[in-house]
Amino acid sequence: MKSVKKSDVKIAVLRIEGTNCEQESLDAFKRLGANPEFVHLKQLLHLDCTKNEKRDIFNYQCIMIPGGFSAGDYIRAGAIFAARIKSKLGKDLEEFVKQEYPVLGVCNGFQVLTELGLLPGIKEIMTSVPDACLYINDSNRYECRPTFLKHENNIKCIFTRKIPKDDILLIPSAHAEGKLLFTLDKQEEYLKKLEENDQIVFRYINKNGEYTGYPWNPNGSISNLAGICNYIGNVFGMMPHPERSFYRHQHPNWVQNGLDNNIGDGIAIFESALDYICKRF
């Protein structure tokens, strides 16, 4: 069986104007011994860049779309980033996903994946128009605080395979548009399919592990959904920021609970992806 060394795993942390979580995202992969690099979308689109700056999506084994406010959240959060990707790179990205390379979207990255039609990805790899929306929070406010997440995926999502099912994680959320919605008359149908396909990854819960509303569910997301993957399990989007809880000392409760080798709750997401890539490619 072929396998790739962790230090050879190349990850593209994509950016355009307005992305702002790329440094922590890159650091997360780097600290684990992988080989991530910042890639401006223009480098993949081969626009306004030198020969040396040009990149190909298939140079990488993983694409990460980090959080931020890409293109100023104009039109809708993530819509412009998605449109630019689709303009020239849509087919390649579809092929990338088809070949089962992992794609991660955090916060604004999740919004981009939704606008691209890569998520929820129930039947098709990429839909021509969005099949879901990350809509304005019910509170109409930017919600920024640690959130409790329950890991509900069995085995499908390659980004959470190192996290035991039913584990509770504390990962910070920071967004104004995180309410996951499907077409109103199809909400139940979509939820059922997501359950059946093992595509539900994280749900917001309260400190006692119960599904409750605001403020524990910061945005009013349907069925408390915080993170979902596509039907293959290699495209994963979540609103909370795992790259911001890489170390235990980034958790608000580390004084009470101890540093525990300084391993934060978010680290397992990056580790799971690297583990998958090393074994699979």
Place this chain on the structure above:
Amino acid sequence: MFEAKVTIGLKKGISDPEGTNTLKALKLLGFDNVVEAKTTRTIDLLIDSKNESDVKKSVEQMCQRLLTNPVVHTYEIKVVKK
């Protein structure tokens, strides 16, 4: 040349937190007679074309591919010759 006015609204049943907050603030300012506040967004496009039906078709495509998300939005297109 044509001017296309795209008005983007929300589908029935989709909450409008901005509208709700606007209503609340208007009431606080003493405008008690306001019953409802709905928000829409308008995008004006100037399009170089000779044919009105081509313009309509193309703006329809723009709505589907970028300007709206069909999960939550409705849209209305008005085209005027300039």
